[in-house]
Amino acid sequence: xxxxxxxxQVMIIWKLVxxxxxxxxxxxxxxxxxxxxxxxxxxxxxxxxxxxxxxQAFKASLMRGGRGFVSHSSAAPHSQPQPQPPKAWRRSSPAxxxxxxxxxxxxxxxxxxxxxxxxxLLLAAAGQGPSPDAQGVMSGAGxxxxxxxxxxxxxxxxxxxxxQGGTYKVGKPVQVPPGGNIVIKDGTIQAxxxxxxxxxxxxxxxxxxxxxxNTERLDEPAQLSPDPSxxxxxxxxxxxxxxDSNHRGAGISLSNALRTSIENVYVAHFSTTGINxxxxxxxxxxxxxxxxxxxxAGRDPREGNFTGTAINLSGTNNALTDVVLFASAVGxxxxxxxxxxxxxxxxxxxxxxxxxxxxxxxxxxxLGRNRIINSYLDYTGIVAEDPLxxxxxxxxxxxxxxxxLKSIKGVVSGVNIVDNTxxxxxxxxxxxxxxxxxxxxxxINQVVVDRNSVRGMSMKATVANGAVQGNxxxxxxxxxxxxxxxxRITHAxxxxxVTNGAFPNHVLRSVSNNRVxxxxxVPVSATVFATVDQN
Numbered sequence: 001x002x003x004x005x006x007x008x009q010v011m012i013i014w015k016l017v018x019x020x021x022x023x024x025x026x027x028x029x030x031x032x033x034x035x036x037x038x039x040x041x042x043x044x045x046x047x048x049x050x051x052x053x054x055x056q057a058f059k060a061s062l063m064r065g066g067r068g069f070v071s072h073s074s075a076a077p078h079s080q081p082q083p084q085p086p087k088a089w090r091r092s093s094p095a096x097x098x099x100x101x102x103x104x105x106x107x108x109x110x111x112x113x114x115x116x117x118x119x120x121l122l123l124a125a126a127g128q129g130p131s132p133d134a135q136g137v138m139s140g141a142g143x144x145x146x147x148x149x150x151x152x153x154x155x156x157x158x159x160x161x162x163x164q165g166g167t168y169k170v171g172k173p174v175q176v177p178p179g180g181n182i183v184i185k186d187g188t189i190q191a192x193x194x195x196x197x198x199x200x201x202x203x204x205x206x207x208x209x210x211x212x213x214n215t216e217r218l219d220e221p222a223q224l225s226p227d228p229s230x231x232x233x234x235x236x237x238x239x240x241x242x243x244d245s246n247h248r249g250a251g252i253s254l255s256n257a258l259r260t261s262i263e264n265v266y267v268a269h270f271s272t273t274g275i276n277x278x279x280x281x282x283x284x285x286x287x288x289x290x291x292x293x294x295x296x297a298g299r300d301p302r303e304g305n306f307t308g309t310a311i312n313l314s315g316t317n318n319a320l321t322d323v324v325l326f327a328s329a330v331g332x333x334x335x336x337x338x339x340x341x342x343x344x345x346x347x348x349x350x351x352x353x354x355x356x357x358x359x360x361x362x363x364x365x366x367l368g369r370n371r372i373i374n375s376y377l378d379y380t381g382i383v384a385e386d387p388l389x390x391x392x393x394x395x396x397x398x399x400x401x402x403x404x405l406k407s408i409k410g411v412v413s414g415v416n417i418v419d420n421t422x423x424x425x426x427x428x429x430x431x432x433x434x435x436x437x438x439x440x441x442x443x444i445n446q447v448v449v450d451r452n453s454v455r456g457m458s459m460k461a462t463v464a465n466g467a468v469q470g471n472x473x474x475x476x477x478x479x480x481x482x483x484x485x486x487x488r489i490t491h492a493x494x495x496x497x498v499t500n501g502a503f504p505n506h507v508l509r510s511v512s513n514n515r516v517x518x519x520x521x522v523p524v525s526a527t528v529f530a531t532v533d534q535n
Contacts, residue, residue, distance in 0.1 A: 108166025125159030126177035163187020176204035180234035191246040205255030233257040281315035292327035347378035389414035400424040424457035462534040
């Protein structure tokens with residue numbers, strides 16, 4: 001009995017020895033991966049400092065229950081995989097060109113100024129500044145790696161700057177480094193109380209001043225895009241960011257930038273402009289974003305005092321898609337050409353307070369060619385100065401909102417305002433109006449206002465038809481209440497139906513003053529139908 005007990009004890013001891021040896025083998029051979037997926041479980045003949053760093057990383061991975069640590073629970077047949085570390089724990093990956101704000105310092109609570117930390121993050125993403133290595137030590141500087149080049153030699157940096165959802169305060173504008181293929185994402189940036197007045201929270205522009213506004217003459221052919229060699233930025237993306245300008249200046253400014261993407265961005269409390277696209281920029285796409293000077297949901301008692309412009313499009317070939325603009329004097333100010341606005345909801349300062357939803361500038365035929373489709377003008381309308389090839393369709397105008405054609409040099413050409421819906425308050429407001437305080441329109445060509453649905457407002461069109469019944473030798477149809485331009489009928493057709501059996505001679509006598517006059521050689525009882533066109 002005693003011998004059997006001793007044999008059992010010996011067996012237990014051997015089992016313990018075997019398990020310790022197996023554990024030691026696993027400790028030596030199993031690679032343990034750190035936060036940046038670099039092995040920290042192999043300890044070779046490197047320096048003492050290197051081995052100490054690896055030991056510390058190994059210890060941290062054991063404390064977290066990270067990958068590579070084999071515990072009894074993790075070795076169980078039906079165990080669940082360990083969750084990934086929270087994003088805030090992850091370190092930047094220079095190899096993958098992804099950089100996290102937590103590696104560059106700064107205060108994610110928005111209390112302390114983080115301007116320099118943000119600038120360092122963007123420089124790293126653009127390959128122009130130090131970045132953390134696998135152990136979090138900042139190293140490297142200079143131009144950094146590039147993945148070839150984009151348009152006109154703009155370097156393809158392929159970098160991402162991730163704010164990790166924090167709120168960061170800035171005391172001066174943040175300069176976006178020149179380059180291409182850079183993503184700036186996921187955070188809130190707030191201007192401080194001493195932020196320079198009129199400054200831009202994000203400034204994507206070269207060191208030199210942006211080019212002057214385009215001043216093409218009426219008789220000069222318009223260039224459809226800037227010189228390709230002038231671009232310093234290409235494919236810069238602002239994504240999932242809120243910008244609070246703190247009533248100090250603007251949100252984002254773009255100069256010499258090509259193919260910029262601004263998506264899911266909220267710009268608030270700007271005093272000048274939410275997003276400013278300078279004439280030197282092209283193909284800026286702004287989508288699924290919200291811009292307003294004062295966050296509200298309408299009926300704000302401060303509405304009469306709203307100032308600023310939500311989006312300024314001075315560049316060419318840009319697009320706004322599914323954007324909400326509120327609480328500013330002007331929703332979109334367009335002085336460039338070749339732009340498309342689709343799904344834009346403007347409920348900024350109402351027209352009765354002096355606000356404008358979309359203002360299209362540029363006198364003469366030098367620029368134009370803009371399109372506004374599928375949009376919602378909510379108590380605020382559209383003003384177009386001397387428009388050229390302007391297309392407005394399939395949009396909804398609410399609260400007596402209307403389209404105003406404003407004469408600067410008296411030119412209006414190639415304008416289509418068709419298939420829209422207008423809703424008003426029965427005040428007799430015309431759906432399209434002429435503003436001719438600078439002089440009348442005297443160069444009118446290819447203007448079509450037609451097929452609009454109107455309720456509670458006054459119909460205006462360039463095409464109209466009507467009928468009149470009477471007895472006598474003269475029949476007059478007055479189209480002044482419908483036709484847009486005064487004293488202008490360029491085409492007219494009529495039919496005369498006699499109801500008393502007579503067969504008179506008849507003629508179109510006059511189309512002056514927007515009145516169609518049909519005359520017969522003998523008195524008749526008849527109905528006259530007429531269709532007129534101002535093109």
